[in-house]
Structure formats: C-alpha cells, structure tokens
Amino acid sequence: MNGLLQQDLNQETFTINLGPQHPATHGVLRVKLVMDGEYIVEAEPVLGYIHRMHEKMGENRTWAKFLPNCGRMDYLCALSYNHGYVAAIERAAGIEVPERAEYIRVITVELNRISSHLLWFGAFVLDLGGFTPLLYAFDDREQILDLLESVTGSRLTYCYFRFGGVYNDIDDSFITGTREFIKRLRERLPMYDALVTKNIILIKRLKDIGPISKDMARRYGATGPVARGSGINFDVRKHEPYSVYSEFDFDIPVYEEGDSMARYMVRMKEMEQSMRIIEQALDKLPEGDIQPKKAVKMVKPEKGDYYHAVEAARGSFGVRLVSNGTNTAYRLKLRSPTYSNLSLFGEATKGMLLPDALALMGSLDLVIPEIDR
Amino acid sequence: MSGYFKELISGTKSLFIGLGITGKYFFEPVVTLQYPHEYLEMTPRYRGHIELIPDEETGEPKCVACGMCEKGCPSGCISVKGEKRKGVKGKVLTKYILNFTTCSLCGQCVESCKFDALRFSLDYNLASQRKEDFIYDLIKRLKEKS
Numbered sequence: 001m002n003g004l005l006q007q008d009l010n011q012e013t014f015t016i017n018l019g020p021q022h023p024a025t026h027g028v029l030r031v032k033l034v035m036d037g038e039y040i041v042e043a044e045p046v047l048g049y050i051h052r053m054h055e056k057m058g059e060n061r062t063w064a065k066f067l068p069n070c071g072r073m074d075y076l077c078a079l080s081y082n083h084g085y086v087a088a089i090e091r092a093a094g095i096e097v098p099e100r101a102e103y104i105r106v107i108t109v110e111l112n113r114i115s116s117h118l119l120w121f122g123a124f125v126l127d128l129g130g131f132t133p134l135l136y137a138f139d140d141r142e143q144i145l146d147l148l149e150s151v152t153g154s155r156l157t158y159c160y161f162r163f164g165g166v167y168n169d170i171d172d173s174f175i176t177g178t179r180e181f182i183k184r185l186r187e188r189l190p191m192y193d194a195l196v197t198k199n200i201i202l203i204k205r206l207k208d209i210g211p212i213s214k215d216m217a218r219r220y221g222a223t224g225p226v227a228r229g230s231g232i233n234f235d236v237r238k239h240e241p242y243s244v245y246s247e248f249d250f251d252i253p254v255y256e257e258g259d260s261m262a263r264y265m266v267r268m269k270e271m272e273q274s275m276r277i278i279e280q281a282l283d284k285l286p287e288g289d290i291q292p293k294k295a296v297k298m299v300k301p302e303k304g305d306y307y308h309a310v311e312a313a314r315g316s317f318g319v320r321l322v323s324n325g326t327n328t329a330y331r332l333k334l335r336s337p338t339y340s341n342l343s344l345f346g347e348a349t350k351g352m353l354l355p356d357a358l359a360l361m362g363s364l365d366l367v368i369p370e371i372d373r
Numbered sequence: 374m375s376g377y378f379k380e381l382i383s384g385t386k387s388l389f390i391g392l393g394i395t396g397k398y399f400f401e402p403v404v405t406l407q408y409p410h411e412y413l414e415m416t417p418r419y420r421g422h423i424e425l426i427p428d429e430e431t432g433e434p435k436c437v438a439c440g441m442c443e444k445g446c447p448s449g450c451i452s453v454k455g456e457k458r459k460g461v462k463g464k465v466l467t468k469y470i471l472n473f474t475t476c477s478l479c480g481q482c483v484e485s486c487k488f489d490a491l492r493f494s495l496d497y498n499l500a501s502q503r504k505e506d507f508i509y510d511l512i513k514r515l516k517e518k519s
Contacts, residue, residue, distance in 0.1 A: 061447060064445075064481065065445075065447035065481070066447070067447075067479060067481070068447055068477040068478075068479035068481075069447075072477075132395050136398070139404050142404075149416055149418075149419065150416040150418060151418065152418070152420075153416075153418045153419055153420035153480065153493065154420050154478060157477075157478075159477075159478075159479040159480065167480070167484075168418060191394060194390050194391070194394060195390075195391045195394045195395070196391075198387050198390070199387050199388065199391055200380070200383070200384030200385075200387045200388060201388075
C-alpha cells in the first residue's frame, strides 16, 4: 500500500483540456494535455469538431458547384484555395487561361496572403498578451479587404476564380488603390518592427522557444512558413512554379533557427516579398480577356488522376482529383497544410511549459476549418 | 554580467519605443465607423443576396422562369415557378423564392442567367432572429421596391 502511494506521488500528472472553446486555439481545436505541474508531458490534438465533409461534397456535385466550398476551408486565404482547385481542374480538363486572368489571380492571391499574415500577426501577438498590435494589423487588413471586395464582391469567403479565368476584371481604381496600399504598408512595417519585433517581451517569449528541427518538419510533412522557419527552403511558387509565378523576381525567406521567432520572421518577410510580386504583376499586367474566348460550359475532365499544388498562406495546398469522365468527381482529396503542421505539435511540445506551447501553437498559424475539412 | 545589464537597458528602451508608438497613434484620427449610427456604402460589385431586375418599361421582372439559376445553385436555395399565359411569348414568372438561410453567395445563379434578369442587391442590414425572415419572395420584394 505504501509503495503504491509513493509511486502515485512521484508521478502526479493530471489531464486538462485546452479547448475546444479556448481563445488561444482560434476555433474549435481541442488539445488533450497531460501535465506535470506547468510542464507538458503529452499533448494530443483532437479534431473533428467542425468536420463538414468537404471532400465528400465534392463527390456528389458538379465541378463548378464545388467552387464556393473552396473559400470555406481556409477562410483567411480563401483565394489560394480557389486557385488550387481551379488550377487542378484546368490541368485535368486542359483549359487554357488568358494571361491577364493569371496576372489578376496572382495579384489577388498575394493580397490575400498579406491579409492572412496580417491577421495572424495580430492574433499571434494577442496570444502572447499584446492587444494593441491586433488593432493596427486589422486597420491595414481592412484596406486589403476593401480592395478585394471591390473586385470579388465579398470580403472573406471569396468565390472569385472560374475555370479558365476570373469572375470580374480589375479596374484602374483597384490598381491605384493597390499601389497606395503597398506604399502604406511599406511605411507601416517598420512601425510593426519597432513596436513588436524588437520588443523585449516578445523576444523573450519567442527566441529559442519551441524548436522544430529540420528533421521533425520533414517527418511530419510540414510546409509553408513552419518548414521555412526550420531551414527547409521549399516554396511551391518557386520550386514548382504554377500560374505566372516564374515571371517574377522574389525571394523565399528561410530561417535556420527553427524556433517560434524564426517562424514569426518568415511571415513578416513574406509580406514584403508578396508586395514585390504584386508590384511587378501590376507593372506587367497585360491587356486582354479574363475568360477564354470559347466559354467554358460543362467541365468534364478525361478519366484519370490529377494533382495540383499551390502555395497557400500556411503552406502547400494540394488538390487531387480522380475523374471518371463525368461531370462530378470520383474522388476529391484536399491536402491542407495546417493539418500536417499541427501534427508535429505533440512531439514538439513534449516537456515544454504551457505558455511556451501556446506561443508555439500561435506560431503554427492554425486555421481550424482547414484542418477539419 | 555585462550582457545582463545591456539587455536590461536595451529591453527597457524597446518598451519605451513601443509606448511612444502607441502614444502617437492615440492622437491619430479614428479609423472605425460607429456602425448603427453611420452606414457604409457598398461597392457596386458587392455580393448581397440576389434580386430580380425589372423590365424598364413594364416594371415586371425580366425573368422568363427558365430555371437555370435553380439548376446552377450549389445549395439548392432557389425555387422558381412559371406558367404559360395566352398572348405572352414564353413563360411568365409566378414565384421566385430564395431561401437565404442556405445561400452561400457564390453568384453562380447570376452567372448562369442568360436573360440578364438577376443581380446582387447591396443590402447588408439583414439581421433577424426569425428563420422565416430569410425566406425571400423576390417578386414581392421587387414590387415593394418600385
């Protein structure tokens, strides 16, 4: 009896639930934590709270009817998801896209990427206890949402790309507005730098905290800023160029450290690179049609297996289609980046303090509806 | 030890720089809108719920009840009914119900309309506590508007 009591005292761990309703999990993510005091012994993310069967929905509606679903997976970078899906269909059905439409796609997707990173920036600092940067980030993000609203008609769950082109053409007011926004954000980024990046509290919370090694990132299939923060130089835009990305000159920010600070820095630098891409695209924007001359009516990809990946704000988003030659998919597999990025959470947080684990979770930039499709 | 003091000084400095920035922004003009008292104009391309476009001469809807929007809708939230009338070419629209509770505002109905009879409305103050308020009778709405 005595021995048993002794053992229990020595291994006094307890289990707590982080979420599914918790401000730091940004949605309905539940993490089962086995804690030893303030230290995490085991962390297990539990998913399934907002599963909406997007993949199954793709199997019982026509290709075009699935378009609005794309914007509802990753609601922060919806245009990337639009892009991934339409590009996969275009590859499968052999649809040519006019050059102007491709440029418009790149411009809007990069704007969307900046808005996604801005929201992450605000929410991440909010997780760490700083409220003010969130308001500044939302102020900037609002400009992007207004710009995109004037083109796409919606603010968050865009359904803008069509097979073979885009829905609306951009006009001069959008172009001047975008240029003004870039000028504005260029002036604001040094402010963010001074206010947040150089702040001693942020540095203490992030530097050398939550290291994810190159090997671990590879094993779990992490992509996007998480992988690039661990020193893996991989970006679909650069290494498997799709659309017209090969025509632009931009860098892929890579940091070797692998800590939360590195992931933070990758995203901050990515915003600058996105602005470079947008500027070049606006300069080179060709005249012409935004939809193919011969209108795309009923899409019926040939029998086969197709895959197309794009770089979304959180990593590589892939669409795998299995077509049996009809107007619906036989199988539609969506590879979402944060699902892989989250899967390393358990291993990375072993033995970590709870507040540090939350900083790590914030730096993964989780969007739950995208994990749980 | 000297590193410790260096960090202490630079860290304190960084906090004061941050305070300076927030202090500066405190005196900048307000960027938010006092919503219930002020309203925003929606851009012309804003995608609200759909509405029928009236014929300029008669004021009747241009819709010919072909049902393409009903067919093209991913969520099946449109139901259109038309009837044949003597002396009128084609069908006459008798019922156009939009179930806005399931609409995803994708715009496929507007795109699939060959007769230029549908458009997006610019209304966005649509809050209600009753589900029935979101079952729109678009013909009735058109008549009320004109």
